[in-house]
Amino acid sequence: MMLMVGAMFVFGTQDALSRYLAETYSVLGVLLIRYWFFAGFVMVRAVRAPGGIRQVVRSKRPFLQSLRGVMLVLQVWMMVKSFTLIGLVEAHAIFACYPLLIAALAGPVLGERVSLRRWLAIGAGAVGVLLILRPGAGLFAPASLLVLLAALNFAAYGLLTRVVGLHDAPETSFFYTGIAGAVAITLPGPWIWTPIAMHDWFWMGLLCLSGSMGHYLLIRALAVSEASRLQPLAYFQLIFAAAAGVIVFGEHLAPMTMAGAALVVGAGLFNLRASR
Template sequence: MNDRKNGYVYTLLAITIFAIQDGISKHLGGAYPPVFISMIRFWAFAAFVVVMATRSKGGLRAAVRTKRPVIQILRGVGLAVQIVIVITSFSTVGLAHSQAILSAGPLFVALLSMPLLGERVGWRRWTAIAVGFAGVLLILKPERGSFEPSLLLPLSGAAMFALYVIGTRLANRDDSSTTSFFYTGVAGAVAITFVGPFYWTQLAPVDWIWMLALCMTGIASHYCLIRAYDLLDAASVQPLTYLQLVMSAIIAVVIFGETLNLNMIAGSVIVVGAGIFTIWRESVVARRNREQT
């Protein structure tokens, strides 16, 4: 029971820190190139995963060893690109609106798991996916009579994160979670370093403090999430991650003065409900398949 309690504590800590991290990203993204911000963040993240790998069973050599090098590298590169898109979205679309659309990630995962993982999706999950995407359309519904192309940024971010999750599932069929975590940080850091220096910008002294806070929250949030998954199964952790949407919305309204319209609130409720059902149903099917084998 204590393990489960601690698992939920780590989950809530991770979600809270992720929301704070999003607020810092929005602040910095409004003044500096998102590629530059992401590069500094990935450097800190890469250092963290290397330290974690050296302390894991088998050490750094075991973490580097992979049977899926192409997928592992593509995962890291894809996540780096996705983070650049998300930070850009925070400054152009808004933190609350972006998070509302990004919450459709599990729906994309369920949709893409069929062609890419060969998974079967029953009518219940198909219904949840359809309802969830109806919620996304409600969030995207233009207020001024014309569609805003900038809304495609968070939508593409949600789709890219789903591809990252699918890639993780493929990689984990042959590689350990430690190896996948290692390549997420290192491959992403190496890839973005090829581009980031061209966007190097002199930070104001106070913003170096914010950049340090961004790196520290990135490390702390991932550590808490790792500990949460050590103590709880994914079906217990994933539905709680939707609380990040609520926390980010509070930060967006209170700190950045953003407004929440009715379409966004109603659409978010639909998307979150459909996403939670999809996650729950997926865990039920997975448990049934394990029992039958």
């Protein structure tokens, strides 16, 4: 549990660093450096894995594995871009609905049975998202749709992860996540690169290290405990990111946003319990 909470703290810090850098530099340029570092981290893990890199790179679903990597880098871009448009608090409050989207899509995509209780939880989460968006109050930001699209994309990524998990080892999935994402973000490299000032390279280095550290803690947590027991702790990322938004960037915690986020998180936890 401590490893999982630590991973969420690192990811929340990573989001704050991403927002700071993305407000000054190209979002894709920031992700380019971040993914190069991530790809190096993945390569080191692959070399040290049992059987070496040749064993890790073998996949029975290489196309789906590569598609996952591209989808994830696209989702990260959408989220980082939304941080600069609507802030960490709003973005994470909306994005917290992605477990409910996974539950809703699990039926038609994977053929899983979704009970009435789980559908009620999904509906409650949708109400929570509407509270955050407040579309009829004149406060709706079109950028919020970017977060919803990111959540839907991440839900699809999660479902694909389940599919490839039936055929490939976790190390193989992790390898393709980093390498395919790095290749996808490198292709437009000459057009998205922006020079980074010397004093910001410290924050860029910290961003790269935090990404690798967060994944390492998450892997260690999943190695010693069941994913279903750790999933509720993933909502700590919302808490840590929101705290960074308020303390570092001076964002406002609107009562309706807090109420909507609480409803979304509560619905997610209820859905997790109902799915056991």
